[in-house]
Amino acid sequence: MRSTTLCLPVQGRPAERILLGLKKTGFGCGKYNGFGGKFEEGETAAAAAVRELKEECGLAACEADLEYVGELQFVFPASPELDHDVQLYVVPTWQGEPQESPEMKPEWFAIADIPYKQMWADDIYWLPAVLKGKKISGRVIFGENNEDVEDITIRSL
Numbered sequence: 001m002r003s004t005t006l007c008l009p010v011q012g013r014p015a016e017r018i019l020l021g022l023k024k025t026g027f028g029c030g031k032y033n034g035f036g037g038k039f040e041e042g043e044t045a046a047a048a049a050v051r052e053l054k055e056e057c058g059l060a061a062c063e064a065d066l067e068y069v070g071e072l073q074f075v076f077p078a079s080p081e082l083d084h085d086v087q088l089y090v091v092p093t094w095q096g097e098p099q100e101s102p103e104m105k106p107e108w109f110a111i112a113d114i115p116y117k118q119m120w121a122d123d124i125y126w127l128p129a130v131l132k133g134k135k136i137s138g139r140v141i142f143g144e145n146n147e148d149v150e151d152i153t154i155r156s157l
């Protein structure tokens with residue numbers, strides 16, 4: 001299973017606003033999501049998260065700025081080559097301003113206005129808990145269309 005990261009920049013604790021990006025290319029194109037991607041060879045999860053955050057939306061964080069909030073496994077029985085896990089980080093501090101990149105168009109959302117219908121279908125099951133300060137671990141099994149959630153297990157750490 002390949003490994004990825006997902007960074008969730010927030011303002012306020014508990015979070016009042018979250019920076020999401022509209023994915024413009026590749027896996028998840030057309031959905032809002034946090035910022036992240038695959039590890040490069042020899043990279044730690046935290047180093048990959050810092051690099052992807054900068055590449056995708058221009059925010060400069062250091063590893064000490066990241067708060068590890070858990071891990072999810074995504075399983076796609078109809079397309080096993082898509083299986084991956086994701087290391088999740090909330091990012092409450094950084095330097096710089098959000099900037100559009102070739103991959104993502106960043107946009108701030110109030111927590112009450114998070115566009116779950118335009119996001120991966122799993123997000124509504126775990127993101128609210130993470131934004132309230134919880135750490136989670138979970139496994140999501142997607143349906144035949146690789147979009148709908150067939151089964152999901154989320155537990156608090």
Ligand SMILES: COc1nc(N)nc2c1ncn2[C@H]1C[C@H](O)[C@@H](COP(=O)(O)OP(=O)(O)OP(=O)(O)O)O1
Pocket residue numbers: 004005006007026027028033034035036037038039074086120121122123
């Ligand atoms: C399937 O459900 C998912 N839900 C959520 N919330 N986030 C997901 C899901 N699947 C993947 N992600 C995240 C994990 C990563 O942050 C990105 C995917 O990264 P990508 O495959 O685009 O990796 P990159 O290294 O950026 O890709 P390139 O090969 O284009 O450089 O989405």
